[in-house]
Amino acid sequence: MELVRADLISRARAGDGEAFRALTEPHRRELHVHCYRMLGSFQDAEDALQETLLDAWRGLGGFDGRASIRTWLYRIATNRCFSTLRSAARRPAKAWDIPGIEPPEPTRLGEIAWLEPFPDALLEGAQPGPLGPEARYERTESVSLAFVTALQALPPRQLAVLILRDVLGFPANEVAAMLDTTVESVKSALKRARTGLRRSRPALTAPEPPPAAGSPAENTLVAHFVRAWETADIDALVALLTDDVFVSMPPLPFEYEGRDVVVRFCAGMFGAGRRFDLVPARANGQPAFGVYLRGSNGVRHGTGLFVLTLAGDRISAMTRFENSVLPWFGLPRSLPSR
Known part of the structure; x- marks a missing residue:
């Protein structure tokens, strides 16, 4: 397997697009979902995925092999999402636009105007391997609308740490390397992120679990x-x-x-x-x-x-x-x- 991967990397570095696709395609869907969790927007996640793959293609010469291709791609995708979040080019809230209907007074005005749904058809194959041992969330819960909405209230660094650690189960040292920081900083950010998640959506855990899909x-x-x-x-x-x-x-x-x-x-x-x-x-x-x-x-x-x-x-x-x-x-x- 290592010999095959080394051969693909060598060929991709030489400009072989098929070799690059063979390296990255197994991770494409899970990276798409990762970008969606980070950004809360299906459209933004698609853009971030394409930019991630382009950055990976351009930067393959700098891949030193100390981390896996998967971990390296997650590093690129996370940083690409940071760029999107910094740009603040998110969809603005809209005014009421349903003609002939006067809505009742809302309980409150939501702040996550850019939230979009993610098709289940694209979740298939999005998590090809087992989650890391430190993952805290079931796969279905970690893509639910309530969870993704709650994530959007977190600062970007806390958001990334919580997803990489608690959703995907990456070890703290790998997350620190992805984010160019220390293990202690990762642990501190994760603690604050967990507190923020509970505060922003205290009802994340429903009193009763949903019935199984298709049951x-x-x-x-x-x-x-x-x-x-x-x-x-x-x-x-x-x-x-x-x-x-x-x-x-x-x-x-x-x-x-x-x-x-x-x-x-x-x-x-x-x-x-x-x-x-x-x-x-x-x-x-x-x-x-x-x-x-x-x-x-x-x-x-x-x-x-x-x-x-x-x-x-x-x-x-x-x-x-x-x-x-x-x-x-x-x-x-x-x-x-x-």
């Missing part, structure tokens, strides 16, 4: 939600929500917490005569749906993507994204009349 319990809950939403049945929807259900709509800053206000929000949507069809998808390891508004001519126009967070046999959060994300999930912008 009968998940399928039943999802089917009840689809039926309630498509028939505008508020009573049926209420029965599915936890008392502290949370609704957010990035890049709109409006956030609603609590069943009463969430139901008022949904009732306003339905009361305006809007009716929808839902097309299933999956995002961030969670059930998701393309949302299509039924038009007067029968054509159904995509208005966005819902991602559900489940807790036991209830829905604890609903996140709505704009219709620009639909193509990432293989969903059309509109559906023909039925």
Whole structure:
């Protein structure tokens, strides 16, 4: 294996693109997810991944072999994400833009306007090997919307340390080498990051775990939600929500917490005569749906993507994204009349 890798490195340094792809392709998807955790934006993560691979291609002559190719690529990707975070060129919050509907007063205004969903189809193969022994989070939890949102509240250095140590399980000495710092600095940053994560999202740990993906319990809950939403049945929807259900709509800053206000929000949507069809998808390891508004001519126009967070046999959060994300999930912008 080492001889094969040495041969690939030698050929790649000589300008062999196929050899470079053979070195980097096994790590491409996990690097994409790493950039997504760092940045919270699917689009920014794609850009950072491409720039990481370009930096790696240009810098392969400086690879000394003391670390693995994987660790070296993570170093480059993390520093590329730092550059993105420093640029502060993130999506700004938007004003309310749903015509004919007056929203209820939000519980608060969210600050993570750039949050975007990550398609489950791209999570396959994103973690080819076992996590390091010091990893603290399950793979599904570490890509959940609640976790990724909470990460965005951390300062960049703490953010990187927490992901590299607690999510990926890299040893402290490897993380220190990646970040050009000391082991003691890594330990200190990790301690502060863990405290910050708990403070920013104290409800990260749901009172009840979600049902397993694709299980009968998940399928039943999802089917009840689809039926309630498509028939505008508020009573049926209420029965599915936890008392502290949370609704957010990035890049709109409006956030609603609590069943009463969430139901008022949904009732306003339905009361305006809007009716929808839902097309299933999956995002961030969670059930998701393309949302299509039924038009007067029968054509159904995509208005966005819902991602559900489940807790036991209830829905604890609903996140709505704009219709620009639909193509990432293989969903059309509109559906023909039925």
